[in-house]
Amino acid sequence: MLLLALPGLAYFVVFHYVPLLGYMVAFQDYQPYLGYMHSVWVGFTNFTTAFAQPAFWSAVGNTLQIAVIQLVFFFPVPIGLALLLNSVVSERLRRFVQSVVYLPHFIGWVIIVSIFQQILGGAGLLPDVLGSLGLPRYDMMSDPEAFPWLLTLQMVWKDAGWGTIIILAALLTIDRQSYEAAAIDGAGPARRLWHVTLPGLAPVIILLLILNLGQVLSVGFEQILLQRDAVGPGAGEVLDTYVYYHGIKDNDWGVAAAVGLIKAVIGTALVLGANKVAHRLGHEGVYRGADR
Amino acid sequence: MEKPRKATLVAKAAVLSVVVLAVAYPLLGVIGTSFASQTDIVESTGLVLWPDHPTLEAYRTLFTGGVVLRALLVSIGITVVGTVASLLITIGMAYGLSRRDVTGSRFMLMTALFTMLFNPGIIPNFLLVNELGLYDTYAALVLPTLVSAFNLVVLRSFFMNLPGELFDAARVDGAGDLRILVRLVLPLSKAVLAVISLFYAVTYWNAFFNALLYLDDSEKWPIPLVLRTFVLQGQSLGGTALGESTAPHQSVQMAVLVVAVVPILLVYPFLQRYFTKGVLTGAVKG
Amino acid sequence: MPSSARIDRRALLRTGAGLCLTLAATPLMTACGDGGTKARPGTRSPKLLPHTAVRDIGVKPDLPGTAEGVPQAFFRYPATPLPAVKGRPLKGAEPVSAAMETFAPPPAGRERNAAWRAIEKKLGGTVDLTAVPADDYPSKFSTMVAGNNLPDLFMYPETGGLDNKAGFLAATCADLTPFLAGDGIEAYPNLAAIPKGAWQKAIYDGKLYGVPISRAVTGGAGFYRHDLFARAGVSDLDEITGLDRFTELCKELTRPGHDQYAIMADVTNLLAMSAGAPYHWRMDAKSGRFTADLETDEYRLAVETARKLHEAGCFYPGSLGMSGAQKAQYTDLFKNGKAAYVYDGMPPYLTPSTGYVAAMAAVDKTYDPRPMTPFGSGAVSWTDNLSLSTTFVRKAPAARVKQLLALADFVAAPFGSEEYTLINYGVEGTDFTRDTHGNPVLTKRGTQDVAAPWKMLASAVPAVFSPTSKDAVRYAHAAYSKMIPMLAPDPTLAVFSPTWEAKGTGSLHTLKQDGLKDIISGRKPMSAYDGLVKDYLDKGAEKARGEFEEALQKGKK
Secondary structure (H helix, E strand, O other), X not given: OXXXXXXXXXXXXXXXXXXXXXXXXXXXXOOOOOHHHHOEEOOOHHHHXXXXXXXHHHHHHHHHHHHHHHHHHOOHHHHHHHHHHHXXXXXXXXXXXXXXXXXXXXXXXXXXXXXXXXXXXXXXXXXXXXXXXXXXXXXXXHOHHHHHHHHHHHHHHHHHHHHHHHHHHHHHOOOHHHHHHHHHOOOOHHHHHHXXXXXXXXXXXXXXXXXXXXXXXXXXXHHXXXXXXXXXXXXXXXXXXXXXXXXXXXXXXXXXXXXXXXXXXXXXXXXXXXXXXXXXXXXXXXXXXXXX | OOOOOHHHHHHHHHHHHHHHHXXXXXXXXXXXXXXXXXXXXXXXXXXXOOOOOOOOHHHHHHHHHHHHHXXXXXXXXXXXXXXXXXXXXXXXXXXXXXXXXXXXXHHHHHHHHHHHHOOOOHHHHHHHXXXXXXXXXXXXXXXXXXXXXXXXXXXXXXXXXXXXXXXXHHHHOOOOHHXXXXXXXXXXXXXXXXXXXXXXHHHHHHOOHHHHHHOOOHHHOOHHHXXXXXXXXXXXXXXXXXXXXXXXXXXXXXXXXXHHHHHHHHHHHHHHHHHOOHHHOOOOOO | OOHHHOOOHHHHHHOOHHHHHHHHOOOOOOOOHHHHHOOOOEEOOHHHOEOOXXXXXXXXXXXXXXXXXXXXXXXXXXXXXXXXXXXXXXXXXXXXXXXXXXXXXXXXXHXXXXXXXXXXXHHOOOEEEEEEEHHHHHHHXXXXXXXXXXXXXXXOOOOOOOOOHHHHHHHHEOOOHHHHOEHHHHHOOOHHHOOHHHHHOOEEOOEEOEEEEEEEEOOOOOEEEHHHHHHOOOOOHXXXXXXXXXXXXXXXXXXXXXXXXXXXXXXXXXXXXXXXXXXXXXXXXXXXOXXXXXXXXXXXHHHHHHHHHHHOOXXXXXXXXXXXXXXXXXXXXHHOOOEEEEOOOOHHHOOOOOOXXXXXXXXXXXXXXXXXXXXXXXXXXXXXXXXXEEEEEEOOXXXXXXXXXXXXXXXXXXXXXXXXXXXXXXXXXXXXXXXXXXXXXXXXXXXXXXXXXXXXXXXXXXXXXXXXXXXXXXHHHHHHHHHHHHEOOOHHHOEEOHHHHHHOOOHHHHHHHHHHHHHHOOOOOOOHHXXXXXXXXXXXXXXXXXXXXXXXXXXXX
């Protein structure tokens, strides 16, 4: 069995583990023209420099806030949409809707942001309508308070349809006999959803949730970079943009690598932790050892 | 089966209509803008739903001279070869790791999983590709992204959710692992395989960054990288800006999007069949 | 060991960093500290500068240029291009490799590219170009450096390079001082047309390293709608006597009911120039004391004024918060008549069909966009567009360096020369034809052929030229002629601070822009300005100041 896995394993080792050596940059004053061997070692300076900045912690705070809101309000949307689609009787209609809603996934953020600007921005549709009703012209896109919600709304628009794909595939694996059995027992649609569909989807949903937790500190870099200026760094700076403006822009590779390393370690801890919780609750999670 | 209630039906129809409209309206705007002239764009100050002065200038800009066509061929090649290679390796690994009783499988899965979390940046990756002698070869567009840990974990999870009795029965019949995989597991996993093929294909189709770093010769560039240059065009702050296209920037940008997505649109229905199949119709109405 | 570890050790020795070399060879060393790889402040001695001169190959401009950087202007393309290069610069040379950013799609390959072949024929050698989309060039550049894959000639990225540029240049690039300083430039007459300021930026650690891709010194002050200004009672910019008058004017120009606002996106730079604020730094000639722009009363006044204008609703809603990536969006709003003023660089003014003049004429014939200039008695302009970037030469034997410089001289040939025509329009008949006025018009094939970004390797100040609008050429030339004599002195051209070099356009710039937007938009009170200045100084500007002043003192000795 394991033989089949070897080519894949070899790939991961060569293309992912060898480059990990690059993290040594986090402990250097790295100069690409000097290379890893000749750049000056600076110990934990890159980390302490970042930790000493209030702006860094503000970025951490914003990142967590956005991540939590997205987890709660974006993550379930594709599941709900997939269930809704699945309940549509007409196969043609189902396919049609499904093949329209996945498309925004391919539209770049620059275009999406400009579309939103035309609707919600200062001179957009919404303020115009509010204005004509005699209400104050509310500009959501430059309201720092609304920023995480704006991001989530945009994500829903862009990726909810795309996210249904994997859920739909998972729905197909649910044994249809369970439905028939439930129907014979007199279970209505709501109860069938609760007792058959959701438990059937649980392994995939939990898996996706755990994998998402690993990325929790990387909230949409390009999307935020485009809109950060509208709300200012107080609300719009996240870890990735912080690294961009304080590391990459100064060509300071050390800081960028240090923050990347911190993100990866936290992500790992979250994945491992969430996986443990899933086990406690009797689910497979991402992996489980032979110790069952 | 009971009839679904009317209220439920209406609510569903309403939600779906809103969803479709919210998505379709801007999409039509994208298509409209790709045919718009500078006048249309400036007048609408945004997406042009219906250009009053339609023009093919944006598409003409893209397709003049054959650079885009050539890049399309390169991308089709990369996507087909890459997707097939990725699928084979991923299936092998996911299946190999899908049995709990095999020692080492957990360790190997963790090995793959961690790669999702750690990304040391472009320079180490570049140095590796350079040392392996892949610089300026098409292999540099496939090998570094051969297996996605996400797809691997998802596929393995689907394999593990297949009813265990099937395997036991097959094994009693004396079938080997490979035979079980080909005869039993794969046919039962068509939906997820379609999904993962789609994910891989889209990744290969959209990837431009590796091509940028690893290919010096622009004649080898795949379509997303070439299209990217058209989007940037005309943003130069220097020079006398002569010899630039006459098509407006926004319409080129939208035409680029259309050109990039059309091939996906063509392939999608074939894969979609597998994951929106009506297996459940009749069972879960309402 | 990755190949990046390979390094030219002799180069290090030569720059004095070699003291640490024996230690540096052991990877885990921590000693040797900053002295080894960190750049030190220094001066940029005018002695290293080439003797510059306006290039005259016999093509008569309609409006003249100056050695200070006012570009020549043309209403028509010269009927007979004249040669600007003698002989074959690459005759007998090994093939040359070059890398640069580009804003154009990939060119047709050499074998299908008539212009490319004609250029190489004239050069007498072959050149392989690696052209990378401008947005991605910094990434490509850093991998080329790390992988030790740099070509013979390469453009340094506009933003995002290396945080120790001086150290990098010393280790990898050829010192061009012996070839170009003083009279040396006479061998390259087209390069001699590049103004001094642009050359000055290519001096590091007492050596002249690069060839500038020069621009018109100043990026201008944005564009205004002359028709709207005139309707509001200002038909000549000189009538705007100061910031207060401008504020009044903006209020008059703001008519939300008509979907028209005074300002699109930003106005701070215009206000700061008009108030007389310096470009980044000001130096007191007597004491040698440096002052950051944010510290000056003039800059504070500009920010205060911008804030008032925003409060009064003079900005197009939401446009202040638009990022650079959304520039196409807000400049379109301006082109559509939504605002009376927009801040943008000069070059897109005359761009055929999509530039301000052409695009706005297509929308409404009454729209009259003209280049804005700073106003008021104390106004200055800024040296914010001396060059796009600089091209460096990889270390090579003297004979080879000469060939590479001759190639740079070739691509920097002036407007109307044979070389310029080949690079910008290709081969007559195949790549372009002439219209009834004799102006070149690219053929379909020409569009592909001239996409090869030769002009991103070296450039003199680009000429102002529009075959369609004589008036617009006059306005652009007049704006340059007005702004270049009023340039605020830029003390940082003569001295060098590693801290400023690393952070000035990076994190310090971000910090400043973020703080200013917070204040102007009203998210923070005007009183936050002092905090911003303090933060700016603490995060690096104070250190840069110290380095500038130290360098100045050193230079005086």
